[in-house]
Structure formats: C-alpha cells, structure tokens
Amino acid sequence: MRPIVLFDLDGLLIDSEPVWDAAKREVFGPLGLHLTAEMQAATRGLRQRDMVAYWFDRAAVEGDPGDVERRIVAAVCRGLGAVALKPGAEQAVAVCARVSRAMAVVSSSPESVIRHALASTGLERSFDAVFSAEDDEYGKPHPGAYLRAAAALGASPGECIVVEDSFNGVLAGVSAQMAVVAVPEAADRCDPRFAIAALVLESLKDLDASVLGACVSGGSRGAAWASRGADPRPLRVPDRAV
Structure with missing residues (x-):
C-alpha cells in the first residue's frame, strides 16, 4: 500500500517556533503578559485562536482576542521571510x-x-x-x-x-x-x-x-x-x- x-x-x-514565540512576546508584552519559555511550550501545537484563548482565560490580559490573534499572525508573516x-x-x-x-x-x-x-x-x-x-x-x-x-x-x-x-x-x-x-x-x-x-x-x-x-x-x-x-x-x- x-x-x-x-x-x-x-x-x-x-x-518557525522562534518566530511564533517572538511574535507572541511582541504582542502580549505590552498587554502585561510576559511569556517565559515554559509558558510558550504550554501551547505548542495549538492553533492561534486556542492559544490566545488559553492566555486570556489564565492571565489578566485585557483587549480583543481577535485583534491579538491578527497582530500575532501579521508579525509571524513578517518573520517568515528568513525562516x-x-x-x-x-x-x-x-x-x-x-x-x-x-x-x-x-x-x-x-x-x-x-x-x-x-x-x-x-x-x-x-x-x-x-x-x-x-x-x-x-x-x-x-x-x-x-x-x-x-x-x-x-x-x-x-x-x-x-x-x-x-x-x-x-x-x-x-x-x-x-x-x-x-x-x-x-x-x-x-x-x-x-x-x-x-x-x-x-x-x-x-x-x-x-x-x-x-x-x-x-x-x-x-x-x-x-x-x-x-x-x-x-x-x-x-x-x-x-
């Protein structure tokens, strides 16, 4: 077969994981969520909607989850040119x-x-x-x-x-x-x-x-x-x- x-x-x-990790730090940092390496690993393999929801549920993050997701994806696309x-x-x-x-x-x-x-x-x-x-x-x-x-x-x-x-x-x-x-x-x-x-x-x-x-x-x-x-x-x- x-x-x-x-x-x-x-x-x-x-x-691309370093690209995703950097994008998440870039977007979440100003919102008061500073992701450590262990925290990044906790959502490895999840789609972005679920990753964003994961942190909005567990941390004191304020903002629009959809906007956060879009900004992370845009930052990743900018970083993929040299992946x-x-x-x-x-x-x-x-x-x-x-x-x-x-x-x-x-x-x-x-x-x-x-x-x-x-x-x-x-x-x-x-x-x-x-x-x-x-x-x-x-x-x-x-x-x-x-x-x-x-x-x-x-x-x-x-x-x-x-x-x-x-x-x-x-x-x-x-x-x-x-x-x-x-x-x-x-x-x-x-x-x-x-x-x-x-x-x-x-x-x-x-x-x-x-x-x-x-x-x-x-x-x-x-x-x-x-x-x-x-x-x-x-x-x-x-x-x-x-």
Missing part, C-alpha cells in the same frame, strides 16, 4: 514523495501562514494540498483536521501516516487512528507521552523509506489506545508544558 503522508509544519518542517528548514526536512519530503501516493501539510496555523512559509522555503510544489485547522470547530489535539485531510484525499485513516513534532499534534494523529511518527524537540524527547506514537525519531534525517514501511506494516500503535473507552479528556488543552 502506498500511504498518504500528512506533515505538520511549524517546528517540524520549518524552524530555515529543519534539519532533514528537504530529504524527508523527497523520500515521502517517492513512496506515497499523496502528501499534504496539516497545520494549526492559518492557511495564509502555511502558504507563505512553504513559498519562503521552496516547498510549495512538494505537497498536493494544505489543510489548516483555522476554521475548524476544534483545533489540535482534536483529530478533526487530520480526518478532514484524509477524506479530501480519498483515504481511510489506516492509509495515512502523520509526521508531528508536538505532543498536541501527535495526540491529534493518534486520536484519528493514523500511524504517527513523532519527531520531538530534544528537550521533549524523553517525555513518556510520546510513546503513543508508532515511532519516535531524533530528526527528520532519520525518516526514510524503511521507517514509512514499518508504519504501513505495523499500523498505528495508538489505534487501540484511541478506541478504548469514550473518555474525551485526552483531547483537553493541556495545563502544563508539552
């Missing part, structure tokens, strides 16, 4: 293009940011489609964006391989009952929660045809995990750093 490969974007293919690819990203995309029947980016970022980033890095022609959770009812860690991408590409969840860097993204892919390859940042690699992924890699440099083959033959380790019981609590926004 030739799989569908669904890539996250920020922090996985492109080194770099993550190590191994170009190679991993090329490998997946050879062995998959379709590839897409599935991101929490607005579509404008996704397309801007892909154009800035020269990856725009590598993908058959892009999917943003921006207008979905729920963002990651909810599986909706991944399920929507699979349906649009004519695939069942069992035919899809998700590649993610954040735990919120991994949880979204596992909850969609797809095989998930996790590529966490070094600081997060020992987090035992990543064990729900089918495979955990140190870098995209390690993503080759044999890895994809193992996912296809082994299926999603999380399929049984995701289907046991109907407890919705794993899909809550986390209260601690991920």
Whole structure:
C-alpha cells in the first residue's frame, strides 16, 4: 500500500517556533503578559485562536482576542521571510514523495501562514494540498483536521501516516487512528507521552523509506489506545508544558 503522508509544519518542517514565540512576546508584552519559555511550550501545537484563548482565560490580559490573534499572525508573516528548514526536512519530503501516493501539510496555523512559509522555503510544489485547522470547530489535539485531510484525499485513516513534532499534534494523529511518527524537540524527547506514537525519531534525517514501511506494516500503535473507552479528556488543552 502506498500511504498518504500528512506533515505538520511549524517546528517540524520549518524552524518557525522562534518566530511564533517572538511574535507572541511582541504582542502580549505590552498587554502585561510576559511569556517565559515554559509558558510558550504550554501551547505548542495549538492553533492561534486556542492559544490566545488559553492566555486570556489564565492571565489578566485585557483587549480583543481577535485583534491579538491578527497582530500575532501579521508579525509571524513578517518573520517568515528568513525562516530555515529543519534539519532533514528537504530529504524527508523527497523520500515521502517517492513512496506515497499523496502528501499534504496539516497545520494549526492559518492557511495564509502555511502558504507563505512553504513559498519562503521552496516547498510549495512538494505537497498536493494544505489543510489548516483555522476554521475548524476544534483545533489540535482534536483529530478533526487530520480526518478532514484524509477524506479530501480519498483515504481511510489506516492509509495515512502523520509526521508531528508536538505532543498536541501527535495526540491529534493518534486520536484519528493514523500511524504517527513523532519527531520531538530534544528537550521533549524523553517525555513518556510520546510513546503513543508508532515511532519516535531524533530528526527528520532519520525518516526514510524503511521507517514509512514499518508504519504501513505495523499500523498505528495508538489505534487501540484511541478506541478504548469514550473518555474525551485526552483531547483537553493541556495545563502544563508539552
């Protein structure tokens, strides 16, 4: 079977997390919210609407959440012009293009940011489609964006391989009952929660045809995990750093 490969974007293919972090500090700082590295990590992988709501709920922030979100996205777009690819990203995309029947980016970022980033890095022609959770009812860690991408590409969840860097993204892919390859940042690699992924890699440099083959033959380790019981609590926004 030739799989569908669904890539996250920020922090996985492109080194954009510093850009997002700087944009959030720039906008939230004057509002009295000074985000530490641990606080930034707490919302990693969430779409901007959910990230902004997270801090408005937890901190004494005054203002219009929609305006804050728009200003953060504008600051990110300004900073993406010089964004770099993550190590191994170009190679991993090329490998997946050879062995998959379709590839897409599935991101929490607005579509404008996704397309801007892909154009800035020269990856725009590598993908058959892009999917943003921006207008979905729920963002990651909810599986909706991944399920929507699979349906649009004519695939069942069992035919899809998700590649993610954040735990919120991994949880979204596992909850969609797809095989998930996790590529966490070094600081997060020992987090035992990543064990729900089918495979955990140190870098995209390690993503080759044999890895994809193992996912296809082994299926999603999380399929049984995701289907046991109907407890919705794993899909809550986390209260601690991920």
